[in-house]
Amino acid sequence: MDVAILFLVFVGGLVIGIPVAITLGLSSLAYLLVAGIPPVVMPQKMYAGMDVFVLLSIPGFILAGNLMNRGGITHRIIRFANALVGWIRGGLGLTNIAASMLFGGITGTAVADAASIGGVMIPGMKKAGYPSDFSAAVTAASSTVGPIIPPSVPMIIVGALSGISVGKMFIAGAVPGILMGLAMMVTCYIISVRKNFPHQPWQGGGEVVRSFGGAIWALAMTFLIIYGLLSGLSTPTETAIIASVYAFVVGAFIYRELPLREVPKILIDSAVSAAGILALVGFANVFGWILVSERIPQMIADGVLSLTGNKYVVILLINLLLLFVGMFMETIAALIILFVPLLSLATAVGIDPLHFATFAVLNLMIGLTTPPVGVCLFVCAGIARLPLAPVVVAIVPFLVTNILVLFAVSYFPPLATWLPSILTP
Structure with a gap:
């Protein structure tokens, strides 16, 4: 009862x-x-859930992303991406996806990607002759690459929950994230050819070099984050602080587009965003403690194992469950409630914890673009000034593509585990 x-x-x-x-x-x-x-148990469990050292990196990465976004990163990354792929049929759609792949390596959050890239690309695509629903759909779909390519706020949460190295989690997401982006590019190109979407003339190798020079300081931030973690020189929390200082210096003194008077507001906005995430972590930890107390996770594991002990069937069942949950629940809440019991189930049938963590995060990222609670869908539909329904219809091909990549990662572990095995001790 x-x-x-x-x-x-x-x-x-x-x-x-x-x-x-x-x-x-x-x-x-x-x-x-x-x-x-x-x-009184409630605040105690909330505090216990939030009192995890690695979670301190979340405010740092959010602040770094906000500083870089306000400091001129977005349009530089879009210019570089456009120089690379804008000349292909449907080039602005491809630019949108490429920019999300590059931008995701800085912010680590899909909603920030959707809002920042979408605010520039959706109006630009509409003006160039692309349908509004397609413009919003490709932006929403590509924004989910952000939390797969490092850094990644959901992967930080997973590391805090499971003890899996955050550095290994970041590296494990690199190949699936790139695959996801390339697969969406293929889908975008096919749709663009079939519907005869416009493209831009080739701007020449000089523009590629110039745009790369403009974006190099921004792109170097990803290298800074990964090197700090893999070298052991800094923890995720220390890396986030270094990234924030780097973002401030680049935005204020190199790009010179970050007015010092706006820094206090950026600090406050970042603190509010981080507080919302940590409050969610705290409440979800209470909920998860109750589930464990009632032995719900054990009942789920026992129920599944009573049906089958086949690893590949269990992977299928986990994916179907997470795809369903992702349609209705926010990503971080779903991770905190479901990750630990599903990890126990996965390891019971011989699934590598790092492999499981990677496809679980990838799975729930797809949920950000599925109705009725797909946050990125709402953000992009709002920017495009459209009701949700046409954007949902337009995003279906990209959802199918992303689900195919999900199952490839799920059933071929080296896509997630190979890179960490050679780059980390």
């Missing part, structure tokens, strides 16, 4: 549109009251 109250309040809150973090808190509080557990 107590667990029934937990799930009834949780599902009811989602149905009526209460934010996920608050829904998690309300459902957990309802359970504690019905079960007769002192409510």
Whole structure:
């Protein structure tokens, strides 16, 4: 009965549109009251969930992304991407995807990618003759590459939950992220040829070199992050702080597009964003503790293993579950609630923890572009000034492409594990 109250309040809150973090808190509080557990347990468990050293890197990476975005990174990356692929049929769509791949290596969050790249590319694509729904769809779909290519806020969460090295997680996401971007480029090109979308004339090798020179300081930030982690010179939290200082120096003194008077506002906005994520972590930790107390994860694992012990069938079932959950739940909340029990199930059938963590994150990233709770869909539809329905229809080919990449990564572990095995001790 107590667990029934937990799930009834949780599902009811989602149905009526209460934010996920608050829904998690309300459902957990309802359970504690019905079960007769002192409510003081709630702040204790919230604090325990947030009191993890690696989580301190989240505010740092958010701040670094905001500083670089305001400091002139977005249009430089778009210019470089456009010089590389803008001359191909559907070139602005390809530029959109390429820019997201490059931009994702700096912010680590899909929503920041969708808002920043979309704010520039969606109006630009519409003006160049691309349909509004396609412009919004390609932006939303490509934004999910951001949290796969390092750095990645969801992967930091996974590292905090499981003890898996955040550095290895970052490296494990590189190949799947690049595959995801290239597959979406192929899809974009095929659609563009079939619908005769426009393209731009080749701007010459000189423009490639000039645009690369303009973007090199921004692109070097990804190298800085990865080198710091792989060399052992800095922890994820220290790397995030270094990245923030680097972003400030580049934006304010090299690009000279970051006014010092705007820094306080950027600090406040970054703190608010980080606080929202950490509050979600805290509430979700309470919810997850209740599930563990009621042995729900063990029941799920036992139920699945009673049906099959075949590793490949278990991978299929996990993917189907996470794709379904991703349609209705925010990524970080889903990770905190489901990752640990599903990791236990995965390891029980012989799935490598790093491999599982990679395809689990990839899976939930796809959820950011699926209705009814696809945040990136809403962001891009809003920028394009369209209702959600036409954007959902236009994004279907990209969803199919991303799901194919997901299953390739799921069933061929070296795509996730090979690079970490050669780059990390």
